Amino acid sequence: MQNAQRLQNKHAIKATQLGINPRMISKNALAVVEKLNRNGYEAYIVGGCLRDLLLNKNPKDFDVATNARPEQIQAIFQRQCRLVGRRFRLAHIMFGRDIIEVATFRANHTNIANENASKQSDEGMLLRDNVYGTLEQDAERRDFTVNALYYSPKDNLIFDYFNGIEDLKSGKLRLIGDPVTRYQEDPVRMLRAIRFMAKLDMFLDKPSEKPIHELAYLLKNIPPARLFDESLKLLQCGFGVKTYKLLREYHLFEQLFPALMPYFTEREDSFAERMIMIALASTDERIADKLRINPAFLFAAFFWYPLREKVEILKNEGGLNNHDAYALASNEILDLFCAALAAPRRHTSVIRDIWFLQLQLLKRHGNAPEKTMGHPKFRAAFDLIAMRAEIEGGETIELSAWWHEYQLSNGEQRNMLVKEQDKNHPKPKKKFYRSRKRKPKNKPMVNNHL
Secondary structure, eight states, rough: HHHHHHOOOOTTEEEEGOOOOOOGSSSSHHHHHHHHHHTTTEEEEHHHHHHHTTOOOOOOEEEEESSSSHHHHHHHHHEEEEEEOOSOOOOEEEETTTTEEEEEEEEOOTOOOTTTTHHHHOSSOOEEEBBBBOOHHHHSSSSBGGEEEEEEETTTTESSSSSSHHHHTTTTEEEEHHHHHHHHHHHHHHHHHHHHHHHTTOOOOOOOOOOHHGGGGGGGGGHHHHOOOHHHHHHSSSSSHHHHHHHHTTOHHHHGGGGGGGGTTTTTTTTHHHHHHHHHHHHHHHTTTTTTOOHHHHHHHHHHHHHHHHHHHHHHHHOOHHHHHHHHHHHHHHHHHHHSOOOHHHHHHHHHHHHHHHTTTTSSSSSHHHHHTTTTHHHHHHHHHHHHHHOOOOOHHHHHHHHHHHHSSSSSHHHHHHHHHHSSSOOOOOOOOOOOOOOOOOOOOOOOOO
């Protein structure tokens, strides 16, 4: 009866009218929907994958929404299923490396007494969100209209409850419901708005845009580990430069990177700001060329000039040598970075390597260049010094050019480069101090009479 009503639903549109057919959907996602349907549950392909298909883009993931509870989903798929999340309970259905995320329909939190299912902070943020409902209620709980689309492969229908398709056509990004309430429920929605604006080339409608400046501070309530993941989605989406400019415009960048703000200027032309733009442009190019990217490199570049300034302070005021100053400054800068964005150790250790290799790149005598180039993170370190040369000029350009030539040379040519370096820039001689002959101490007189 319910399915029959859905077919007559005024929000239902024939998928073929929009150019959508099952062949465009992941086979694994279709298999999940079909199996849930066979077991008597409603199930739909949902969200961003439909939005991307309608924009002629290749979806990264295919998600499913259903009226089956997480435990019921697990009973159907058994070992193939893994339940994840506490704040927002989800089922992951695994097909080898491909994971289909399945969410149960959500409902509003109004008049819900069960604290185990629903919990909010004093500022309105959802701490637990496992209140289940119907398809219509779930659509109302989605963040943006363009993400509140549901596809039924069985009926070949798309359900659009909030005119998301019209918004897609006009390039409008619009929150469902009261924007202030929705941002308070989950402040990360402000970051998602920026990401979709950059990625989809859309504009944010005025009611959704207005509260962001006032509510940006709410991002401080988000766990740093989650903010780190969100920062990767923002800056490694292939539109990093555009995203960065939007984050600055809406005053959200300082919520993610407060430790960088002392190094910014009104003219936005400081070394730190120029490095951020160059690093993001390089990342965008690598993504466009389908090359591998490493978030550790991006953040090593972001914080290079704050590190350098800290090193100089420690050397001048603390009397530390270069190596010790780098070690201490690295600890302090990474602590500040991780206080806002909790980067995993596997990334922070690579950041340290890239920074310390900047010291090693200065050593071009003897077999030091060969050892430096053998380091696993040499290429990332070289890329950083090439970016530094673009900003700093002078000796850094010569250093970058020398290492570029060294990499492209054979063994004999490399020896010549090192010899030429020794000739033009001789290694400073160590100072040797002649040990003074110490005068023998006067031995105490022995009293033979004792």
